[in-house]
Amino acid sequence: IRRMFIPAEGCVLVDADYSQIELRLLAHISGDEAMRAAFTTGADIHTATAAQVFHVAPGDVTHEMRRRAKAVNFGIVYGISAFSLSQDIGVTVAEAKAYMEAYFATFPGVRKYMDDVVAKAKEQGYVETLFHRRRELPEIRSSNFNMRSFGERVALNMPIQGTAADIMKLAMVAVEKRLKKELPEAKLVLQVHDELIVECPEPQAAAAATLLEEEMEQVAHLSVPLTAEAHWGRNWLEAKG
Structure with missing residues (x-):
């Protein structure tokens, strides 16, 4: 095409x-030191993530390891579930959950950001980009589980993807x-x-x-x-x- x-x-x-750009914004907004260090030193973020998640040296990261780490990196930005991640990379839900837990252990600042941004969105009813463009989020206070889950995913993603768009x-x-x-x-x-x-x-x-x-x-x-x-x-x- x-x-x-x-x-x-x-x-x-x-x-x-x-x-x-979205992962760099995640590093900036979350303040996670390990992720910031990877970008500041010029390391390949997917290789660095794979090395931590699979407990190997960066030089021993295989193509498949990097592919799975890349899926985790970008999936986190979109608030992906362990089930969806398992479908994306062809592993069991338990394996996908283990990858995500290892990811959050490697980048604890990202987990804190995710918890904080959802809590703040529930409190104030909106999220915004670094440039203060706002997205109202009435869904996050919904009594409907699916609607509320959608609002939580938007709360996680909009500040990152929205800032990239800005x-x-x-x-x-x-x-x-x-x-x-x-x-x-x-x-x-x-x-x-x-x-x-x-x-x-x-x-x-x-x-x-x-x-x-x-x-x-x-x-x-x-x-x-x-x-x-x-x-x-x-x-x-x-x-x-």
Whole structure:
């Protein structure tokens, strides 16, 4: 599908995406020291998680271990249950529960954040992003178990995913302003999840890539590095690097 997206004649698409922005925001918002340290030192967060969960050295982490740790890392952000995790990675519910317990033992600050944000949401009836965009949560006070569980999952996820969305919108504004000033022939054409895509004349590709990385990384200041990486190509697939 990506190969079908092509730029104008003589142009390329420059694609820049954030690296694990939601997990970096989880590290920042939760304040978990182990998770912050992994990002600050440049360690691969999924490998670091796998090493802790499976009690092996980082160099001994297998592809399958990393895959399961990645599922746990991202599942936690969405308030995943042990049952859902077991379905995602093909293990028993008991194994999935053990992985999650090992995860919380490794990153105790994340568990505290999850408990605190749900309790606060029940008390005040809403959650908000780091930029104070609010999501009202009447569901979290519902007498219906399923509705209340939905509200709790939203309470866990919205501050993280919502802040990521806020950062992306701010990045779009910053990139657009700078493109008009420095590369007027280039234009921001698409935003998909955690990536921005610019169309520009091919000789300007490197400059556009640098501009994208700089603006995306500087738009918010967190306790862990906010990193972006850009590539370019003659279609969207090539531009994904």
